[in-house]
Amino acid sequence: xxxxxTVKTSVQEHGDACRWSPNQLRHTCATQxxxxxxxxxTRTVLGHSDIGTSEIYAERDLAAAERVxxxxxIAVDMxxxxxxxxxxxxx
Numbered sequence: 820x821x822x823x824x825t826v827k828t829s830v831q832e833h834g835d836a837c838r839w840s841p842n843q844l845r846h847t848c849a850t851q852x853x854x855x856x857x858x859x860x861t862r863t864v865l866g867h868s869d870i871g872t873s874e875i876y877a878e879r880d881l882a883a884a885e886r887v888x889x890x891x892x893i894a895v896d897m898x899x900x901x902x903x904x905x906x907x908x909x910x
Contacts, residue, residue, distance in 0.1 A: 846876050853877035 845865070852861040853873075862873040 846878075849873065849876035850878045854880050854883065 849861055849865060852864055858870060858873055858877065861877050862870045865873055865876060867873045
């Protein structure tokens with residue numbers, strides 16, 4: 820029965836076409852976790868006691884931040900519009 824290849828031998832076989840490190844895999848995984856589940860869960864999964872450490876591994880999702888800010892602006896605009904159209908009565 821042939822011996823299963825190890826990660827090290829697989830990477831060596833691929834040579835320059837497949838350059839990665841365990842840290843890069845951890846970084847990629849952390850970024851995906853943060854995007855899907857948030858930084859708090861990412862911190863827990865990575866085993867960090869300090870959330871700042873998790874933020875080093877997990878890149879910020881600027882597209883998500885932009886989307887949230889658009890939603891917040893829409894909500895604020897709606898609230899402002901209601902306040903202008905229907906001012907509170909004095910009484």
